[in-house]
Amino acid sequence: MIKWGIIGAGNIAHRFATSLKQVKGARLYAVARRTMEKAEAFRAEHPCDVAYDNYQTLLEDSEVDAVYIALPHQFHLEWVKKALRAGKAVLCEKPATLSPQEMEEISETAKETNVFFMEAMKSRFVPAYREIKERIDKGDIGEVLSVSTSLCHVFTEADASYHFEPVQGGCLLDMGVYNISLIEDLMSSPVQVKAVDYEVKDNGIEVYVVAKLESNGVMGRVESAFDRETETVAIITGTIGEIRISNFHRPASYTLTLADSNESQLHEVLYDHDDFYSEIVHVVECIQEHKTESPIMSLKHSENVARIMDQIKDEIVL
Structure with missing residues (x-):
């Protein structure tokens, strides 16, 4: 069972959480937002085990296997790298980064940590x-x-x-x-x-x-x-x-x-x-097969x- 955490639970995160309920072998375990009030509000709508008002605390939770990052674009680089270094597989909302230089940083971190990363290009x-x-x-x-x-x-x-x-x-x-x-x-x-x-x-x-x-x-x-x-x-x-x-x-x-x-x-x-749904299923299968990137939306594709x-x-x- 792949236990997911969501970081930054805006509108698109609601759609992700709704779809995740349909995916076999995966479930929503945790959510982190800027305030506990917002985190608990999301948890009430999409039941999960824990809610956090701190993104790093979610990454430090040993029960979390993978994270979906749905923060505003400018925060992707920071939290993707922190998630990878925490050993969490990452699905990051598009665009993964603001520049090719930032994407190269993510690619290097993913390869150094040997942890799965994919940009969420669901199309x-x-x-x-x-x-x-x-x-x-x-x-x-x-x-x-x-x-x-x-x-x-x-x-x-x-x-x-x-x-x-x-x-x-x-x-x-x-x-x-x-x-x-x-x-x-x-x-x-x-x-x-x-x-x-x-x-x-x-x-x-x-x-x-x-x-x-x-x-x-x-x-x-x-x-x-x-x-x-x-x-x-x-x-x-x-x-x-x-x-x-x-x-x-x-x-x-x-x-x-x-x-x-x-x-x-x-x-x-x-x-x-x-x-x-199909994107989430693909990521779950990649994680279960111990892949570090997707053959369909690889690091090179994102670069x-x-x-x-x-x-x-x-x-x-x-």
């Missing part, structure tokens, strides 16, 4: 995406020519917490990381940034970004925003067909179109329970994503 684990990857790998749409992604929503400062703060704010870290992760998974590394258009607030936080990428002749497109609505979609174009993924950050279906027939086929591949993110952000100036 890679849902059944629909696993089927899409299998089709692409089999050559069902031929050689991939381009990967175009758009994930834009109106998100106001009144609705936000840290999302509009310098350093850890901006649409790229919050939503664009999904676009970049999809592109990283389907285009060979290194991916080069060819052009970036953007809109920023006075404090330098990007609220709209569209970036053109390229790798070995394959073209990529990232569109991310806090200030407009677009269709959330990824379009993967190959030499003999195309796959269109609605809500690619949490897909439950996709449309396959083959060039020779020009007929589109909708394939529904529903979640197992919810969009968190690549952080590097692409950094290259795009480097093009954004006031």
